[in-house]
Amino acid sequence: MTPVAEPQTLHRYDATRADEIETRWQRHWLASGAFRAPNPGDADFDPAKPKYYILDMFPYPSGAGLHVGHPEGYTATDIITRYKVACGFNVLHPMGWDAFGLPAEQYAVQTGVHPAITTQSAIDNFRRQLQRLGFRYDWSREFATIDPDYYRWTQWIWLRAYHSYYDTTSMRAMPIAELGARIEHDDALITLVDGSQVRWSASTPLQQQSHLDGFRLAYLGEQTVNWCPVLGTVLANEEIIDGRSERGGHPVFRLPLRQWMFRITAYAQRLLDDLTLVQWPDSTRAMQSQWIGRSEGAELRFEVEGFGDLTVFTTRPDTLFGATYMVVAPEHPIVEWVCSQGGAHRNATEEYVAWSRNRSDVDRQAESREKTGIALGVTAINPATREAIPVWIADYVLMAYGTGAIMAVPAHDERDFEFATRFDLPIRQVVAAKDGCAWTGERATSDEGIACHSSSTSISIDGMETAAATQKMIAWITTTGIGCARVNFRLRDWLFSRQRYWGEPFPIVFDQQGMHYPVAETALPVRLPALVDYTPIESDHPMPPLGKATQWVTTTAGEAGVDSSLLDADTPVRREINTMPGWAGSCWYYLRYCDPKNAARFADPTLQKYWMGERGVDLYIGGAEHAVLHLLYARFWHKLLFDLGEVFTPEPFAKLFHQGMITSFAFERADGSLLATDAVREESGKWFEIATGEPATRVIAKMSKSLKNVVTPDEVIAEYGADTLRLYEMSMGPLADSKPWNTRDIAGVFRFLQRVWRLAIDERTGEVLTARIVDPGVERQLHRTIHKVAQDIERLAFNTAIASLIELVNSATRPTEMKDPSQGGLTQDQMRRFLGVLAPFAPHMAEELWMQIGETGSVTTAPWPAFDASQLVADTIELPVQISGKIRARVLVPTGADASAIESIVLADMKVQELLAGRAPKKVIVVPQRMVNLLV
């Protein structure tokens, strides 16, 4: 509770005063352009300064506004920004809005207000809340992804990908026109959808286009997609959790659909390799690397009579002799072939395929992974044993990974073992344990070992260790033409179409034959039409809402902006009605900040080169929930633009840091059920459920409406002010940790700010108070504080930096009984330096006192205060003396004393002599500056 000011403390720092000070300086800073970061070429740009680009993850402005979790990362970047400016850097610290996407659309559908309106008010609210925290953003660079001037370039980048393919020899993106020209020149054979081959010159334009689509980095491909009928859209694999949509938790079904895709898999190796170039948390790099999922192994072909080759991917080609059956995914082409052949198994097969297709991932999960499957009724030849082995279908084999077919080695793979046991298929041991333990046959052994029972007339790997056996097997399958070594990635191509209204339109149209044509770059942006009815069409088949904009959809090539050399201007065309996913705008926003108003380019290369420098964004702070999705997508776009000569660093974000989550308290009954914070009462440090009187325990939980433990910045600012909120969030603990919000603790930092105020201002009169003479102890501590705060900011340890500021203020605080205030506190010069180090944390308080004590200019442009290294250490230090490892005494030694000097001081010490009682230590360990250990 903020006390009401009494007459004798009219000038106390309280919530009212904080509000007055903060809003006044915020207005001043904004009006004077104090936070503008000049670009190279601007009149006030100083080229002598080094650059520093610090970025917060693009916020998605939700209708609910900020909660106290948001300002945690933003306060951290703000502190660093202000510190770096004080250290003489040109700092780029921008803010903007990731404003397209599903939540805005859903919110709009719920409220019946157009997403453009709800999004704009959410943005305005977010901006107001951020500005009320006094963050040093260069607001002149602000933009939103929904601005046509921005999404024009999102579309432009997509077109660049559309016009490119990945050249596997030079390992980079190249213009697709060059590939087309080469194919045309060679009149190469192209493979059609039905598998037949035809010369380029003899193929239709549609066939040619479809062939090139097989290379484009942004391409139209038929994919089994994750269809969510409730949301009315398809979702990326990453947007699905446990078979349900990440947003809303609705069931998701698989469905084949022609959709725009990104060939991110072409970049799998580079995305993996370049993780070594960035300074990112190990956990995040590990997650990306697991997501990319590189595995080395071999591709092997098994012959199926009448069908041809059934190709599998395996990481254990050394177990080929143990492959006693094969399994294909229900979507595998061989299944359709078998059905087309008729036969006894046809009906059962079709039934199984239909059943497994309709089964959502949720069901698969619910059935606790009990393996299901059915024999396909055909056999394949194991190329090593020449045995005919049965082919089965099972949905534990995924069409999207490898080739959609596996060779099953039940003896050495747990999944295959489970399946073989269930369906009574043969199990053959081909790897013996290294330790000689006998094979029991009771479970699969997937460890490496010694090959056995792996011999035929043409090859034997018996007695070889797994690694060597694998190598020999790969050599054999390569020379015999059965297969080859292969690297497989778990990463799949990125589904980029959404059946939504609130997203970037694709700059693409289709003619009546179904050929697609790009909109010319000069005709961008393709504006999102204003739609009155944007509600999703809930159906079993995807129906994008943009289809309702019939005037917009049905147009001519000329009207849509297709180059007339591609298509006659009056050719009737239909626009693409899918839109880009929410991720699109956040893939390159950090580039736009370098030059946000540029109408001719996405960013001027000179400006981009300056701010991005050699390694990209210097520090990127945001939540770990984006460890895979956003960060992988943005890296992919960046590498694509790098190949195309549009950006100049291999990676976008040099250093990454994740702030932890701010949690809250909730209460738990004895049975483990949760109670809202207003359902309990506290009594002498214990909690009881109000309704029943039963004891409850305090637990840490996520902030949620239902637990009534959500805290918003607005309410904290109203009670204490923004400086207190900032200080509290930073003092809670390490930035990276998840920490519980404890309203009671805020008073601690508020009282600290009141002591700072009282140090400089007489609470009764409002007069400025300064010490007349320098207290040498305080002076030394001030130097130490300046040094420590700088060090702590550099390592993002704001909590300990604040602790040292508090210690300094506590030392300088005047006792109540001090009659003459000039006898204590800080001198004006000391106060000036202290405000310099306080400013990054509590900028409003620092700015106000800066003015009050009569300093000129603004603390926001003042250089970081200097410290004297000789002041950091005292003349003498107290060292603990251990005797046989236990601390028994302490001695004072000169700070610079070396080991032998310390030893003689210690041995001469009365207390030590008494403790030794005449014994001579067997060994003396002296660690200067630390401690002494005497072993007796």
Place this chain on the structure above:
RNA sequence: AGGCCUGUGGCGGAAUUGGCAGACGCAGCGGACUUAAAAUCCGCAGAGUUCACCCUCAUCCGGGUUCAAGUCCCGGCGGGCCUACCA
């Protein structure tokens, strides 16, 4: 099931490279000021024993390495996050 992270007072946390465990803050206790209270200022404060000296025990539990372990190693237990039939 696997991978990564984590466990320190009543609570949030500090201890940056193995070197005085518990900085700083909250809550608590005592004192000064006050008619009184609040606020402020000054102190106390890991646990234990007969005190404030001393001593003993203390960083989830059990081992180990070391002159020295919250920190390093091995095993176990608890909490969190991610992945989840990836062949």
